Amino acid sequence: MNLFINGVLQPKESYEVQSGIIRLKTDDVPPNGAPVILQMFKV
Numbered sequence: 001m002n003l004f005i006n007g008v009l010q011p012k013e014s015y016e017v018q019s020g021i022i023r024l025k026t027d028d029v030p031p032n033g034a035p036v037i038l039q040m041f042k043v
Helices: none
Strands: 004-006 016-019 021-024 036-039
Touching: none
Parallel strands: none
Antiparallel strands: 004 036, 016 021
């Protein structure tokens, strides 16, 4: 699983994903309108 905010890959320690929720563990928030992409692979 990879999280990109504004095209930048985020460290896995800075977020967690639950059913339908992405929770950021950082103090700063993404800029308004920044694209957020959660990439998931199932093998």
